[in-house]
Amino acid sequence: MRIATWNVNSVGARLPRLLDWLETREPDVVALQETKCGADAFPTDEVGALGYTALPVGGTGTGARWNGVAVLSRVGLEPVATRLADFEEPRYVSAVCSGLTLTSVYVPNGRTIDDPHYAYKLDWLAALRATLDDADPDRPMIITGDFNVAPTDADVFAPEAFVGSTHVTEPERAAVRALVDWGLTDVPARPGKGDRPFTYWDYRAGMFHKDQGMRIDLVLASRGVRVTDAWVDREARKGKGPSDHAPVVVDLEL
């Protein structure tokens, strides 16, 4: 089975690239983030034409312009949950696909350390950990998506550039470690370039071309999943009109 995660930064703006990418990479199950559309506006028919069932979760009204997540599957899809606990923002969707419980997450950004959104981010991550209380790490499960956390200093291009910023603070990293300590593996992916598997590069200042990136899109897999390969699809970040994130593609056996 091939799964992938991708923060597409608007599924509407990215639709031609998303469809091309699905045809090229042929993933069985895909976790999408930042779809930036309501569930009713999701391109269900377009991905359906390629054989995928979609489970989109989005906001309503003007709120539909932010956040939004989805699971696509061509190997069956049984919905499990469309929100995290009592958090209303569309940042969490979970489904069982051919025996694999896969959850797509778009963890709140946090903005700045003194912003209320930072505390909200930590609360959100704590709630994500709490969803595991009743789960079994020996069963096949993957939590994947844009965590907006770089787990270690090696996961940013220059740690000194991030002093005082979100994404690298100890509480954020501890929140991710709590997921790993429960029984998940932060799946190591082969880099698309260089020696580090960055997944995000700011659009500005040629950061992609300088490979000044961050590894913030993670695939956390339970012991019930055997990974045979994992890599950052850097090609999808190239060219005209890319997302600012690259997909992570993972081949696995259950």
Place this chain on the structure above:
DNA sequence: ATGTCGGAATTGTTCCGA
């Protein structure tokens, strides 16, 4: 260089969030 995007309203430019 706070350097670029995407979405939407305050539209044909400006704002917010990332």
